[in-house]
Amino acid sequence: MRFFKVIRWIAWKDLLSEIRNRENISSMFFFALIVILIFSFSFSTDPEVIKEVMPGIIWVAFGFTGVIGLGKSFLAEVQNDCLEYFQMAPIPKGAIYLGKFAGNVLFMLAAEMILFPLFILFFNLNVLDKLPQILLILVAATVGLSALGTLFSALTVQIRAREVMFPILLLPLAAPVFIGAVESTRGVFNGDPFTFYSDWIQLLIVYDIIFMVVSFWVFEFILDY
Amino acid sequence: MLSQRIIGKLRRYEGWFAAASAVCIATGLYMGLVTSPPDYYQGEVVRIMYVHVPFAQGAMFAYTLLFAGSLWYLWKREPLVDNMCHAAAGVGVFFTTVALVTGSIWAKPTWNTWWTWDPRLVSFAVLLVVLIGYLMLRTFLDDREKEATYAAVLAIVGFVDLPIIHYSVEWWRTLHQPLSISMRGVSIAPGMLVPLTFMSIGLTLLLTYMIMVRTQMIYLQRLLEAKQGRLLSQVQL
Numbered sequence: 001m002r003f004f005k006v007i008r009w010i011a012w013k014d015l016l017s018e019i020r021n022r023e024n025i026s027s028m029f030f031f032a033l034i035v036i037l038i039f040s041f042s043f044s045t046d047p048e049v050i051k052e053v054m055p056g057i058i059w060v061a062f063g064f065t066g067v068i069g070l071g072k073s074f075l076a077e078v079q080n081d082c083l084e085y086f087q088m089a090p091i092p093k094g095a096i097y098l099g100k101f102a103g104n105v106l107f108m109l110a111a112e113m114i115l116f117p118l119f120i121l122f123f124n125l126n127v128l129d130k131l132p133q134i135l136l137i138l139v140a141a142t143v144g145l146s147a148l149g150t151l152f153s154a155l156t157v158q159i160r161a162r163e164v165m166f167p168i169l170l171l172p173l174a175a176p177v178f179i180g181a182v183e184s185t186r187g188v189f190n191g192d193p194f195t196f197y198s199d200w201i202q203l204l205i206v207y208d209i210i211f212m213v214v215s216f217w218v219f220e221f222i223l224d225y
Numbered sequence: 226m227l228s229q230r231i232i233g234k235l236r237r238y239e240g241w242f243a244a245a246s247a248v249c250i251a252t253g254l255y256m257g258l259v260t261s262p263p264d265y266y267q268g269e270v271v272r273i274m275y276v277h278v279p280f281a282q283g284a285m286f287a288y289t290l291l292f293a294g295s296l297w298y299l300w301k302r303e304p305l306v307d308n309m310c311h312a313a314a315g316v317g318v319f320f321t322t323v324a325l326v327t328g329s330i331w332a333k334p335t336w337n338t339w340w341t342w343d344p345r346l347v348s349f350a351v352l353l354v355v356l357i358g359y360l361m362l363r364t365f366l367d368d369r370e371k372e373a374t375y376a377a378v379l380a381i382v383g384f385v386d387l388p389i390i391h392y393s394v395e396w397w398r399t400l401h402q403p404l405s406i407s408m409r410g411v412s413i414a415p416g417m418l419v420p421l422t423f424m425s426i427g428l429t430l431l432l433t434y435m436i437m438v439r440t441q442m443i444y445l446q447r448l449l450e451a452k453q454g455r456l457l458s459q460v461q462l
Contacts, residue, residue, distance in 0.1 A: 176393040
Protein backbone atom coordinates (compact mmCIF):
# COMPACT_ATOMS: atom_id res chain seq x y z
CA MET A 1 0.00 0.00 0.00
CA ARG A 2 2.91 2.23 0.75
CA PHE A 3 4.09 1.59 -2.77
CA PHE A 4 0.92 3.06 -4.25
CA LYS A 5 1.03 5.92 -1.81
CA VAL A 6 4.47 6.88 -3.09
CA ILE A 7 3.24 6.75 -6.67
CA ARG A 8 0.27 8.90 -5.79
CA TRP A 9 2.30 11.47 -3.91
CA ILE A 10 4.92 11.88 -6.61
CA ALA A 11 2.30 12.21 -9.34
CA TRP A 12 0.37 14.64 -7.14
CA LYS A 13 3.44 16.77 -6.47
CA ASP A 14 4.17 17.00 -10.20
CA LEU A 15 0.58 17.89 -10.94
CA LEU A 16 0.50 20.51 -8.23
CA SER A 17 3.64 22.24 -9.46
CA GLU A 18 2.29 22.03 -12.99
CA ILE A 19 -1.01 23.58 -11.96
CA ARG A 20 0.88 26.38 -10.26
CA ASN A 21 3.32 27.31 -13.00
CA ARG A 22 1.74 25.72 -16.12
CA GLU A 23 5.17 25.56 -17.73
CA ASN A 24 5.08 22.10 -19.19
CA ILE A 25 1.66 21.96 -20.71
CA SER A 26 1.78 25.44 -22.20
CA SER A 27 5.17 24.85 -23.84
CA MET A 28 4.01 21.48 -25.17
CA PHE A 29 0.81 23.00 -26.47
CA PHE A 30 2.38 25.93 -28.29
CA PHE A 31 5.15 23.82 -29.71
CA ALA A 32 2.68 21.36 -31.21
CA LEU A 33 0.59 24.22 -32.54
CA ILE A 34 3.63 25.61 -34.35
CA VAL A 35 4.43 22.16 -35.76
CA ILE A 36 0.90 21.94 -37.17
CA LEU A 37 1.20 25.40 -38.73
CA ILE A 38 4.52 24.56 -40.34
CA PHE A 39 3.13 21.29 -41.67
CA SER A 40 0.13 23.05 -43.14
CA PHE A 41 2.55 25.14 -45.22
CA SER A 42 4.38 22.09 -46.51
CA PHE A 43 1.37 20.24 -47.92
CA SER A 44 -1.41 21.31 -50.19
CA THR A 45 -4.83 21.71 -48.57
CA ASP A 46 -6.44 19.23 -50.92
CA PRO A 47 -8.75 17.08 -48.74
CA GLU A 48 -7.39 13.86 -50.25
CA VAL A 49 -3.81 14.81 -49.44
CA ILE A 50 -4.83 15.92 -45.97
CA LYS A 51 -6.50 12.58 -45.36
CA GLU A 52 -3.36 10.78 -46.45
CA VAL A 53 -0.83 12.77 -44.41
CA MET A 54 -2.95 13.78 -41.43
CA PRO A 55 -2.24 10.75 -39.19
CA GLY A 56 1.49 11.29 -39.73
CA ILE A 57 1.27 15.02 -38.96
CA ILE A 58 -0.69 14.42 -35.78
CA TRP A 59 1.80 11.89 -34.46
CA VAL A 60 4.86 13.85 -35.45
CA ALA A 61 3.39 16.82 -33.58
CA PHE A 62 2.51 14.70 -30.54
CA GLY A 63 5.89 12.97 -30.67
CA PHE A 64 7.78 16.26 -30.60
CA THR A 65 5.44 17.47 -27.89
CA GLY A 66 6.50 14.41 -25.92
CA VAL A 67 10.15 15.19 -26.50
CA ILE A 68 9.63 18.71 -25.14
CA GLY A 69 7.56 17.68 -22.15
CA LEU A 70 9.11 14.36 -21.14
CA GLY A 71 12.67 15.62 -21.49
CA LYS A 72 12.05 18.14 -18.76
CA SER A 73 10.43 15.62 -16.46
CA PHE A 74 13.42 15.08 -14.20
CA LEU A 75 14.98 18.50 -14.73
CA ALA A 76 13.04 20.09 -11.90
CA GLU A 77 14.36 17.40 -9.55
CA VAL A 78 17.97 18.16 -10.43
CA GLN A 79 17.67 21.92 -10.05
CA ASN A 80 16.80 21.73 -6.37
CA ASP A 81 18.88 18.62 -5.63
CA CYS A 82 15.67 16.67 -5.22
CA LEU A 83 17.19 13.74 -7.08
CA GLU A 84 19.46 13.11 -4.12
CA TYR A 85 16.46 13.01 -1.83
CA PHE A 86 14.88 10.50 -4.13
CA GLN A 87 18.02 8.41 -3.87
CA MET A 88 18.14 8.64 -0.11
CA ALA A 89 14.46 8.27 0.65
CA PRO A 90 13.52 4.83 1.99
CA ILE A 91 10.91 4.24 -0.68
CA PRO A 92 10.86 1.69 -3.50
CA LYS A 93 12.63 3.19 -6.50
CA GLY A 94 10.21 1.65 -8.93
CA ALA A 95 7.42 3.63 -7.29
CA ILE A 96 9.27 6.85 -8.06
CA TYR A 97 9.41 5.82 -11.69
CA LEU A 98 5.71 4.97 -11.78
CA GLY A 99 4.82 8.25 -10.07
CA LYS A 100 6.78 10.33 -12.54
CA PHE A 101 5.39 8.21 -15.33
CA ALA A 102 1.80 8.77 -14.18
CA GLY A 103 2.39 12.51 -14.02
CA ASN A 104 3.91 12.54 -17.50
CA VAL A 105 1.02 10.57 -18.98
CA LEU A 106 -1.41 13.07 -17.49
CA PHE A 107 0.51 16.08 -18.83
CA MET A 108 0.81 14.64 -22.30
CA LEU A 109 -2.83 13.61 -22.38
CA ALA A 110 -3.88 17.06 -21.22
CA ALA A 111 -1.87 18.70 -24.01
CA GLU A 112 -3.24 16.24 -26.54
CA MET A 113 -6.80 16.83 -25.37
CA ILE A 114 -6.41 20.54 -26.05
CA LEU A 115 -4.66 19.94 -29.37
CA PHE A 116 -6.90 17.33 -30.87
CA PRO A 117 -10.00 19.57 -31.23
CA LEU A 118 -7.76 22.10 -32.92
CA PHE A 119 -6.63 19.47 -35.41
CA ILE A 120 -10.24 18.63 -36.16
CA LEU A 121 -11.05 22.32 -36.54
CA PHE A 122 -8.09 23.25 -38.73
CA PHE A 123 -8.22 20.31 -41.07
CA ASN A 124 -11.98 19.74 -41.21
CA LEU A 125 -11.80 16.18 -39.97
CA ASN A 126 -15.09 14.39 -39.59
CA VAL A 127 -14.34 11.99 -36.76
CA LEU A 128 -16.49 13.06 -33.85
CA ASP A 129 -18.52 9.85 -33.92
CA LYS A 130 -15.30 7.82 -33.48
CA LEU A 131 -14.25 9.52 -30.28
CA PRO A 132 -13.87 6.35 -28.16
CA GLN A 133 -11.47 4.73 -30.65
CA ILE A 134 -9.42 7.92 -30.89
CA LEU A 135 -9.25 8.21 -27.12
CA LEU A 136 -8.08 4.61 -26.88
CA ILE A 137 -5.31 5.22 -29.44
CA LEU A 138 -4.26 8.45 -27.74
CA VAL A 139 -4.02 6.80 -24.34
CA ALA A 140 -2.23 3.67 -25.59
CA ALA A 141 0.35 5.62 -27.57
CA THR A 142 0.87 8.23 -24.86
CA VAL A 143 1.47 5.53 -22.26
CA GLY A 144 4.10 3.89 -24.48
CA LEU A 145 5.85 7.15 -25.26
CA SER A 146 5.82 8.20 -21.60
CA ALA A 147 7.06 4.83 -20.34
CA LEU A 148 10.21 5.09 -22.41
CA GLY A 149 10.41 8.88 -22.17
CA THR A 150 10.34 8.94 -18.38
CA LEU A 151 13.15 6.38 -18.25
CA PHE A 152 15.30 8.27 -20.75
CA SER A 153 14.55 11.55 -19.04
CA ALA A 154 16.07 10.15 -15.86
CA LEU A 155 18.93 8.71 -17.89
CA THR A 156 19.85 11.94 -19.68
CA VAL A 157 19.07 14.49 -17.00
CA GLN A 158 22.51 14.37 -15.45
CA ILE A 159 24.60 14.31 -18.60
CA ARG A 160 26.01 16.99 -20.82
CA ALA A 161 24.17 17.71 -24.08
CA ARG A 162 20.95 16.55 -22.48
CA GLU A 163 18.68 18.27 -25.01
CA VAL A 164 20.41 16.46 -27.87
CA MET A 165 20.71 13.04 -26.30
CA PHE A 166 17.11 12.72 -25.15
CA PRO A 167 15.48 12.67 -28.62
CA ILE A 168 18.37 10.67 -30.06
CA LEU A 169 17.73 7.91 -27.57
CA LEU A 170 13.94 8.14 -27.41
CA LEU A 171 12.77 8.50 -31.00
CA PRO A 172 14.37 5.41 -32.61
CA LEU A 173 13.28 3.16 -29.79
CA ALA A 174 9.77 4.60 -29.87
CA ALA A 175 9.43 3.64 -33.55
CA PRO A 176 6.80 0.95 -32.84
CA VAL A 177 4.66 3.52 -31.01
CA PHE A 178 4.72 5.84 -34.00
CA ILE A 179 4.00 3.05 -36.47
CA GLY A 180 1.13 1.68 -34.39
CA ALA A 181 -0.37 5.07 -33.62
CA VAL A 182 -0.16 6.39 -37.18
CA GLU A 183 -1.59 3.23 -38.72
CA SER A 184 -4.49 2.96 -36.30
CA THR A 185 -5.26 6.68 -36.61
CA ARG A 186 -5.28 6.25 -40.37
CA GLY A 187 -7.74 3.41 -39.93
CA VAL A 188 -10.03 5.66 -37.90
CA PHE A 189 -9.84 8.53 -40.41
CA ASN A 190 -10.52 6.19 -43.32
CA GLY A 191 -13.65 5.02 -41.57
CA ASP A 192 -12.49 1.39 -41.43
CA PRO A 193 -14.26 -0.97 -39.03
CA PHE A 194 -12.52 -1.39 -35.69
CA THR A 195 -11.25 -4.91 -36.41
CA PHE A 196 -9.18 -3.57 -39.32
CA TYR A 197 -6.87 -1.62 -37.09
CA SER A 198 -7.33 -3.29 -33.72
CA ASP A 199 -4.04 -5.18 -34.35
CA TRP A 200 -2.20 -1.88 -34.22
CA ILE A 201 -3.82 -0.99 -30.91
CA GLN A 202 -2.80 -4.41 -29.61
CA LEU A 203 0.76 -3.69 -30.70
CA LEU A 204 0.64 -0.40 -28.77
CA ILE A 205 -0.68 -2.13 -25.65
CA VAL A 206 1.95 -4.88 -25.82
CA TYR A 207 4.63 -2.23 -26.21
CA ASP A 208 3.20 -0.31 -23.23
CA ILE A 209 3.30 -3.36 -20.99
CA ILE A 210 6.81 -4.45 -22.02
CA PHE A 211 8.32 -1.02 -21.54
CA MET A 212 6.58 -0.30 -18.28
CA VAL A 213 7.95 -3.56 -16.90
CA VAL A 214 11.47 -3.14 -18.29
CA SER A 215 11.72 0.52 -17.27
CA PHE A 216 10.35 -0.25 -13.83
CA TRP A 217 13.12 -2.81 -13.39
CA VAL A 218 16.06 -0.81 -14.74
CA PHE A 219 15.05 2.49 -13.16
CA GLU A 220 16.60 1.40 -9.87
CA PHE A 221 20.03 1.20 -11.53
CA ILE A 222 19.72 4.68 -12.98
CA LEU A 223 18.70 6.30 -9.75
CA ASP A 224 21.43 4.58 -7.76
CA TYR A 225 24.17 6.40 -9.68
CA MET B 226 43.88 -8.89 -9.82
CA LEU B 227 41.45 -10.96 -11.81
CA SER B 228 40.90 -8.40 -14.53
CA GLN B 229 44.65 -8.01 -15.05
CA ARG B 230 44.94 -11.77 -15.48
CA ILE B 231 42.13 -11.73 -18.03
CA ILE B 232 43.73 -8.83 -19.90
CA GLY B 233 46.99 -10.80 -19.96
CA LYS B 234 45.17 -13.83 -21.36
CA LEU B 235 43.50 -11.68 -24.01
CA ARG B 236 46.86 -10.31 -25.08
CA ARG B 237 48.35 -13.75 -25.19
CA TYR B 238 45.67 -15.41 -27.29
CA GLU B 239 44.51 -12.57 -29.54
CA GLY B 240 47.11 -13.51 -32.16
CA TRP B 241 45.57 -16.94 -32.60
CA PHE B 242 42.20 -15.43 -33.30
CA ALA B 243 43.70 -13.02 -35.83
CA ALA B 244 45.56 -15.82 -37.60
CA ALA B 245 42.58 -18.19 -37.63
CA SER B 246 40.26 -15.49 -38.92
CA ALA B 247 42.75 -14.53 -41.65
CA VAL B 248 42.96 -18.17 -42.79
CA CYS B 249 39.17 -18.60 -42.77
CA ILE B 250 38.50 -15.31 -44.56
CA ALA B 251 41.18 -16.01 -47.19
CA THR B 252 39.77 -19.50 -47.85
CA GLY B 253 36.22 -18.22 -47.87
CA LEU B 254 37.02 -15.33 -50.21
CA TYR B 255 38.91 -17.58 -52.62
CA MET B 256 36.10 -20.13 -52.70
CA GLY B 257 33.43 -17.47 -52.83
CA LEU B 258 34.97 -15.32 -55.54
CA VAL B 259 36.64 -17.99 -57.68
CA THR B 260 35.37 -21.54 -57.25
CA SER B 261 31.74 -21.09 -56.20
CA PRO B 262 29.10 -21.11 -58.97
CA PRO B 263 27.32 -17.92 -60.00
CA ASP B 264 23.67 -17.68 -59.02
CA TYR B 265 21.03 -18.86 -61.49
CA TYR B 266 19.07 -15.61 -61.24
CA GLN B 267 21.57 -13.07 -60.03
CA GLY B 268 24.71 -14.19 -61.84
CA GLU B 269 28.01 -12.90 -60.50
CA VAL B 270 26.32 -10.27 -58.36
CA VAL B 271 25.49 -12.89 -55.75
CA ARG B 272 29.13 -13.02 -54.65
CA ILE B 273 28.67 -9.96 -52.46
CA MET B 274 26.60 -12.27 -50.27
CA TYR B 275 29.83 -13.81 -48.94
CA VAL B 276 30.68 -10.43 -47.41
CA HIS B 277 27.24 -9.08 -46.64
CA VAL B 278 25.66 -11.98 -44.75
CA PRO B 279 28.62 -12.67 -42.40
CA PHE B 280 28.90 -8.97 -41.56
CA ALA B 281 25.19 -8.84 -40.72
CA GLN B 282 25.57 -11.94 -38.56
CA GLY B 283 28.57 -10.37 -36.88
CA ALA B 284 26.61 -7.22 -36.12
CA MET B 285 23.86 -9.22 -34.45
CA PHE B 286 26.42 -11.28 -32.57
CA ALA B 287 28.07 -8.07 -31.33
CA TYR B 288 24.75 -6.71 -30.09
CA THR B 289 23.91 -9.98 -28.36
CA LEU B 290 27.30 -9.86 -26.67
CA LEU B 291 26.63 -6.25 -25.67
CA PHE B 292 23.26 -7.23 -24.18
CA ALA B 293 24.67 -10.21 -22.26
CA GLY B 294 27.59 -8.10 -21.05
CA SER B 295 25.27 -5.31 -19.93
CA LEU B 296 23.15 -7.73 -17.88
CA TRP B 297 26.31 -9.15 -16.38
CA TYR B 298 27.60 -5.69 -15.58
CA LEU B 299 24.42 -4.67 -13.78
CA TRP B 300 24.62 -7.91 -11.84
CA LYS B 301 28.29 -8.09 -10.92
CA ARG B 302 29.58 -4.52 -11.46
CA GLU B 303 32.78 -5.76 -13.03
CA PRO B 304 34.51 -2.87 -14.86
CA LEU B 305 36.22 -5.20 -17.31
CA VAL B 306 32.83 -6.46 -18.52
CA ASP B 307 31.84 -2.85 -19.11
CA ASN B 308 35.01 -2.33 -21.14
CA MET B 309 34.04 -5.37 -23.19
CA CYS B 310 30.56 -3.90 -23.77
CA HIS B 311 32.07 -0.62 -24.88
CA ALA B 312 34.34 -2.50 -27.27
CA ALA B 313 31.49 -4.64 -28.60
CA ALA B 314 29.39 -1.53 -29.31
CA GLY B 315 32.18 0.14 -31.25
CA VAL B 316 32.95 -2.97 -33.29
CA GLY B 317 29.19 -3.49 -33.72
CA VAL B 318 28.85 -0.06 -35.33
CA PHE B 319 31.54 -1.04 -37.83
CA PHE B 320 29.90 -4.38 -38.65
CA THR B 321 26.42 -2.85 -38.91
CA THR B 322 27.65 -0.09 -41.21
CA VAL B 323 29.44 -2.55 -43.49
CA ALA B 324 26.37 -4.80 -43.56
CA LEU B 325 24.12 -1.85 -44.51
CA VAL B 326 26.52 -0.53 -47.16
CA THR B 327 27.15 -3.91 -48.79
CA GLY B 328 23.43 -4.62 -48.61
CA SER B 329 22.74 -1.36 -50.38
CA ILE B 330 25.29 -2.18 -53.08
CA TRP B 331 23.73 -5.62 -53.48
CA ALA B 332 20.21 -4.17 -53.61
CA LYS B 333 20.98 -1.85 -56.52
CA PRO B 334 21.48 -4.57 -59.21
CA THR B 335 19.00 -7.08 -57.75
CA TRP B 336 16.12 -4.94 -56.50
CA ASN B 337 16.98 -1.93 -58.68
CA THR B 338 17.04 0.42 -55.71
CA TRP B 339 19.64 1.46 -53.15
CA TRP B 340 17.19 1.39 -50.31
CA THR B 341 13.79 -0.08 -49.66
CA TRP B 342 11.70 0.05 -46.51
CA ASP B 343 12.03 -3.65 -45.93
CA PRO B 344 11.65 -4.69 -42.25
CA ARG B 345 15.14 -6.12 -42.10
CA LEU B 346 16.67 -2.95 -43.51
CA VAL B 347 14.73 -0.70 -41.18
CA SER B 348 15.55 -2.73 -38.09
CA PHE B 349 19.22 -2.75 -39.06
CA ALA B 350 19.16 1.01 -39.54
CA VAL B 351 17.55 1.38 -36.11
CA LEU B 352 20.20 -0.96 -34.68
CA LEU B 353 22.90 1.32 -36.08
CA VAL B 354 21.22 4.41 -34.64
CA VAL B 355 20.87 2.75 -31.23
CA LEU B 356 24.52 1.68 -31.20
CA ILE B 357 25.67 5.18 -32.16
CA GLY B 358 23.40 6.64 -29.49
CA TYR B 359 24.96 4.22 -27.02
CA LEU B 360 28.47 5.41 -27.90
CA MET B 361 27.38 9.06 -27.81
CA LEU B 362 25.82 8.59 -24.39
CA ARG B 363 29.13 7.22 -23.13
CA THR B 364 31.08 10.23 -24.34
CA PHE B 365 28.81 12.65 -22.48
CA LEU B 366 29.39 11.18 -19.02
CA ASP B 367 32.42 11.84 -16.86
CA ASP B 368 31.87 9.49 -13.97
CA ARG B 369 32.99 6.05 -15.15
CA GLU B 370 30.69 4.02 -12.96
CA LYS B 371 27.68 6.11 -13.92
CA GLU B 372 28.65 5.87 -17.57
CA ALA B 373 28.83 2.08 -17.37
CA THR B 374 25.47 1.76 -15.59
CA TYR B 375 23.61 4.14 -17.89
CA ALA B 376 25.11 2.51 -20.97
CA ALA B 377 24.13 -0.95 -19.72
CA VAL B 378 20.55 0.20 -19.12
CA LEU B 379 20.35 1.69 -22.60
CA ALA B 380 21.75 -1.49 -24.19
CA ILE B 381 19.20 -3.64 -22.40
CA VAL B 382 16.25 -1.42 -23.29
CA GLY B 383 17.42 -1.24 -26.91
CA PHE B 384 17.88 -4.99 -27.16
CA VAL B 385 14.38 -5.62 -25.82
CA ASP B 386 13.01 -3.14 -28.33
CA LEU B 387 14.68 -4.49 -31.48
CA PRO B 388 12.35 -7.48 -32.03
CA ILE B 389 9.31 -5.24 -31.48
CA ILE B 390 10.64 -2.75 -34.00
CA HIS B 391 11.31 -5.55 -36.45
CA TYR B 392 7.86 -7.06 -36.17
CA SER B 393 6.06 -3.73 -36.21
CA VAL B 394 7.87 -2.70 -39.38
CA GLU B 395 7.21 -6.10 -40.91
CA TRP B 396 3.53 -5.73 -40.11
CA TRP B 397 3.50 -2.19 -41.38
CA ARG B 398 4.94 -3.23 -44.72
CA THR B 399 2.92 -6.39 -45.20
CA LEU B 400 -0.34 -4.59 -44.49
CA HIS B 401 0.47 -2.00 -47.10
CA GLN B 402 2.05 -4.00 -49.87
CA PRO B 403 3.32 -7.53 -50.07
CA LEU B 404 7.10 -7.73 -50.34
CA SER B 405 7.97 -8.12 -53.99
CA ILE B 406 11.33 -9.63 -53.23
CA SER B 407 11.79 -11.80 -50.21
CA MET B 408 14.87 -13.58 -49.02
CA ARG B 409 12.71 -16.34 -47.63
CA GLY B 410 12.46 -19.59 -49.48
CA VAL B 411 15.79 -19.18 -51.21
CA SER B 412 17.69 -22.30 -50.36
CA ILE B 413 21.43 -22.24 -50.69
CA ALA B 414 23.36 -24.64 -52.90
CA PRO B 415 26.20 -26.58 -51.22
CA GLY B 416 28.74 -24.89 -53.49
CA MET B 417 27.73 -21.59 -51.93
CA LEU B 418 27.17 -22.80 -48.40
CA VAL B 419 30.79 -23.88 -47.86
CA PRO B 420 32.41 -20.51 -48.65
CA LEU B 421 29.63 -18.74 -46.74
CA THR B 422 30.34 -20.88 -43.68
CA PHE B 423 34.07 -20.13 -43.96
CA MET B 424 33.34 -16.41 -44.18
CA SER B 425 30.93 -16.56 -41.24
CA ILE B 426 33.44 -18.32 -39.03
CA GLY B 427 36.24 -16.06 -40.23
CA LEU B 428 34.33 -12.86 -39.58
CA THR B 429 33.09 -14.06 -36.20
CA LEU B 430 36.72 -14.71 -35.29
CA LEU B 431 37.65 -11.29 -36.64
CA LEU B 432 34.89 -9.73 -34.53
CA THR B 433 36.15 -11.56 -31.47
CA TYR B 434 39.71 -10.46 -32.21
CA MET B 435 38.65 -6.83 -32.67
CA ILE B 436 36.67 -6.89 -29.44
CA MET B 437 39.64 -8.45 -27.61
CA VAL B 438 42.00 -5.74 -28.84
CA ARG B 439 39.54 -2.95 -28.19
CA THR B 440 38.74 -4.24 -24.70
CA GLN B 441 42.43 -4.11 -23.83
CA MET B 442 42.70 -0.61 -25.25
CA ILE B 443 39.75 0.68 -23.26
CA TYR B 444 40.92 -1.10 -20.12
CA LEU B 445 44.40 0.42 -20.40
CA GLN B 446 42.95 3.82 -21.16
CA ARG B 447 40.81 3.68 -18.02
CA LEU B 448 43.79 2.46 -16.02
CA LEU B 449 45.86 5.37 -17.29
CA GLU B 450 43.11 7.81 -16.40
CA ALA B 451 42.94 6.37 -12.93
CA LYS B 452 46.69 6.61 -12.55
CA GLN B 453 46.71 10.19 -13.70
CA GLY B 454 44.59 10.89 -10.69
CA ARG B 455 41.57 12.06 -12.58
CA LEU B 456 39.36 9.55 -10.88
CA LEU B 457 40.88 10.50 -7.53
CA SER B 458 40.03 14.16 -7.96
CA GLN B 459 36.50 13.20 -8.91
CA VAL B 460 36.15 11.24 -5.71
CA GLN B 461 37.37 14.22 -3.68
CA LEU B 462 34.78 16.45 -5.29
